[in-house]
Amino acid sequence: MNWITNYVRPRINSIFSRREVPENLWSKCDECGTMLFHRELKDNLNVCTSCGHHMAITPRDRFKALFDGGIFTEVDVPEPLADPLQFRDQKKYPDRMKAALKQTGEKEAMLVAAGEIGRTPIVAAAQDFSFMGGSMGMYVGNAIIAAAQEAVKLKRPLVLFSAAGGARMQEGILSLMQMPRTTVAVQMLKEANLPYIVVLTHPTTGGVTASYAMLGDVQIAEPNALICFAGPRVIEQTIREKLPEGFQRAEYLLDHGMLDRVTPRTQLRDELITIVRMLLGLSPAIKGDLPAPTPADTSDAPTPST
Amino acid sequence: MTNYLDFERPLAEIEGKAEELRAMARQNEEMDIEAEAAALDKKAADMLKDLYKSLTPWRKCQVARHPDRPHCKDYIDALFTEYTPLAGDRNFADDHAVMGGLARFDGRPVVVIGHEKGNDTKSRIERNFGMARPEGYRKAVRLMDMADKFGLPVMTLVDTPGAYPGKGAEERGQSEAIARATEKCLQLKVPLISVIIGEGGSGGAVAFATANRVAMLEHSVYSVISPEGCASILWKDAEKMREAAEALRLTAQDLHKLGVIDRIIAEPMGGAHRDRTTTIETVGDALRTMLADLGSQKGAKLLADRRKKFLDMGAKGLAA
Numbered sequence: 161m162n163w164i165t166n167y168v169r170p171r172i173n174s175i176f177s178r179r180e181v182p183e184n185l186w187s188k189c190d191e192c193g194t195m196l197f198h199r200e201l202k203d204n205l206n207v208c209t210s211c212g213h214h215m216a217i218t219p220r221d222r223f224k225a226l227f228d229g230g231i232f233t234e235v236d237v238p239e240p241l242a243d244p245l246q247f248r249d250q251k252k253y254p255d256r257m258k259a260a261l262k263q264t265g266e267k268e269a270m271l272v273a274a275g276e277i278g279r280t281p282i283v284a285a286a287q288d289f290s291f292m293g294g295s296m297g298m299y300v301g302n303a304i305i306a307a308a309q310e311a312v313k314l315k316r317p318l319v320l321f322s323a324a325g326g327a328r329m330q331e332g333i334l335s336l337m338q339m340p341r342t343t344v345a346v347q348m349l350k351e352a353n354l355p356y357i358v359v360l361t362h363p364t365t366g367g368v369t370a371s372y373a374m375l376g377d378v379q380i381a382e383p384n385a386l387i388c389f390a391g392p393r394v395i396e397q398t399i400r401e402k403l404p405e406g407f408q409r410a411e412y413l414l415d416h417g418m419l420d421r422v423t424p425r426t427q428l429r430d431e432l433i434t435i436v437r438m439l440l441g442l443s444p445a446i447k448g449d450l451p452a453p454t455p456a457d458t459s460d461a462p463t464p465s466t
Numbered sequence: 467m468t469n470y471l472d473f474e475r476p477l478a479e480i481e482g483k484a485e486e487l488r489a490m491a492r493q494n495e496e497m498d499i500e501a502e503a504a505a506l507d508k509k510a511a512d513m514l515k516d517l518y519k520s521l522t523p524w525r526k527c528q529v530a531r532h533p534d535r536p537h538c539k540d541y542i543d544a545l546f547t548e549y550t551p552l553a554g555d556r557n558f559a560d561d562h563a564v565m566g567g568l569a570r571f572d573g574r575p576v577v578v579i580g581h582e583k584g585n586d587t588k589s590r591i592e593r594n595f596g597m598a599r600p601e602g603y604r605k606a607v608r609l610m611d612m613a614d615k616f617g618l619p620v621m622t623l624v625d626t627p628g629a630y631p632g633k634g635a636e637e638r639g640q641s642e643a644i645a646r647a648t649e650k651c652l653q654l655k656v657p658l659i660s661v662i663i664g665e666g667g668s669g670g671a672v673a674f675a676t677a678n679r680v681a682m683l684e685h686s687v688y689s690v691i692s693p694e695g696c697a698s699i700l701w702k703d704a705e706k707m708r709e710a711a712e713a714l715r716l717t718a719q720d721l722h723k724l725g726v727i728d729r730i731i732a733e734p735m736g737g738a739h740r741d742r743t744t745t746i747e748t749v750g751d752a753l754r755t756m757l758a759d760l761g762s763q764k765g766a767k768l769l770a771d772r773r774k775k776f777l778d779m780g781a782k783g784l785a786a
Contacts, residue, residue: 249709329691
């Protein structure tokens with residue numbers, strides 16, 4: 161070791177190595193371009209600290225931030241038949257599934273969990289847009305039915321975070337049949353008099369919007385989320401005119417009476433606690449930091465996963 | 467004058483030749499062409515049989531969209547008596563893409579609802595090509611509520627390319643309207659019977675077809691997305707609609723194998739448009755049978771069975 165190795169080597173290295181910022185440390189806001197430090201961004205739930213733009217968040221990260229102490233128990237979802245149509249476009253459907261699994265580390269596009277928010281027991285389901293566009297196939301249908309059944313069994317409200325391009329084409333008609341199936345799930349909750357709160361996140365479109373995502377007792381959306389049945393491009397092609405600014409965005413829907421609220425992600429947890437507790441006739445939640453509950457409190461299942 | 471589809475062109479030629487021969491014979495009485503014309507007729511009939519024996523999924527889409535195919539209004543006019551259309555969603559407008567009202571089927575009062583595409587330029591525009599707006603679905607919900615209240619069976623005739631993708635439709639809550647109509651289908655305590663008579667286009671069809679019994683005409687289609695739409699997304703090329711139609715499994719035959727529909731209604735040789743009267747009668751028979759199956763069941767059972775039917779769906783694949 162001398163001054164040469166200490167001083168020159170790094171400089172040479174830096175010439176030959178790529179100068180880009182390591183991807184895992186910094187990310188760029190899609191909207192304003194500000195470089196954001198990953199930890200800061202994560203602490204702010206993937207909302208840009210500079211412009212407030214809401215970037216995608218995985219169901220797992222969302223649940224870690226949502227549930228008290230980041231503790232939740234995953235609810236089992238019955239496995240559906242794999243590739244029922246033996247669907248093949250330019251790729252085979254099972255290959256697309258494998259790629260999505262590898263990319264996300266999740267086995268499908270929805271995660272269901274039970275836990276507490278502000279000491280209020282709930283069941284939550286969140287759709288994963290990064291897994292094949294969050295598309296609704298038989299697994300997502302099964303997940304929503306499982307979530308509703310768990311909620312009914314435990315007598316808890318269901319909070320559902322939607323994010324999807326629509327139905328999963330690779331499952332053809334069976335994906336379309338998830339519209340009635342998930343509607344039955346919503347009816348289970350309604351008949352048990354349990355609150356069903358939908359949080360629409362960017363983007364929620366197609367058959368998902370036209371079924372469970374529009375049937376909540378309370379409909380909340382994250383700011384600027386695209387929420388629609390037919391996408392803007394399809395509409396522009398049909399009517400051949402430019403669409404107004406902000407068309408089909410959360411605030412636009414709020415203006416047109418299609419939503420109850422538009423709430424920033426950072427305030428969602430408190431708002432959900434407030435609403436759910438009122439609907440359940442519970443006393444107001446205690447504000448401020450609560451100690452994490454012991455895992456045994458969150459569910460009757462023994463091992464919590466985080 | 468028959469409207470030929472592109473794959474029927476060879477057939478059009480032969481039928482055209484036979485027609486020409488006969489026209490010539492009418493002008494010149496000494497010509498004896500009947501044997502030749504009859505041979506051509508036979509050739510045409512064989513070819514028709516051959517073409518329709520195994521229609522590809524894409525050809526089925528074309529047949530399902532054939533302009534001369536009987537539409538909702540044709541069925542209502544022929545199969546129902548005292549049809550009394552009821553209009554409006556009580557919120558905004560009356561959607562002409564959806565027709566419905568009170569009527570008698572075999573003398574029994576029912577509520578009938580369906581998508582109507584129209585049969586000439588004027589009526590097609592008026593009907594918006596069978597693409598409903600939120601008002602159409604909300605009208606349907608209103609009619610279904612009335613049926614439920616007075617214990618009348620509901621019959622729906624599905625024939626839509628899909629819900630209308632327009633600015634106003636979105637602003638007035640297209641997705642919510644479809645979701646509420648599907649929800650309503652799953653709340654009725656009366657028999658709900660659905661026939662897909664042409665195109666079952668995605669959510670716009672589900673909103674009417676979440677029924678106790680769903681039948682499909684032999685060459686009708688029912689799909690999560692149009693083959694063109696699917697091709698442009700997955701193949702990045704709308705011209706790949708043949709491949710997409712194949713992959714989507716949208717034919718009555720495949721859907722029956724998947725357990726998504728309950729029965730297939732046979733069409734006359736060469737498709738519904740070649741013999742509209744027979745088609746309409748066959749659909750009437752199917753409606754009669756399905757209603758007889760359900761007619762005496764109690765409301766709670768009808769409701770529970772309908773929900774169970776959809777919850778259980780997806781157990782069967784096409785693998786075997």
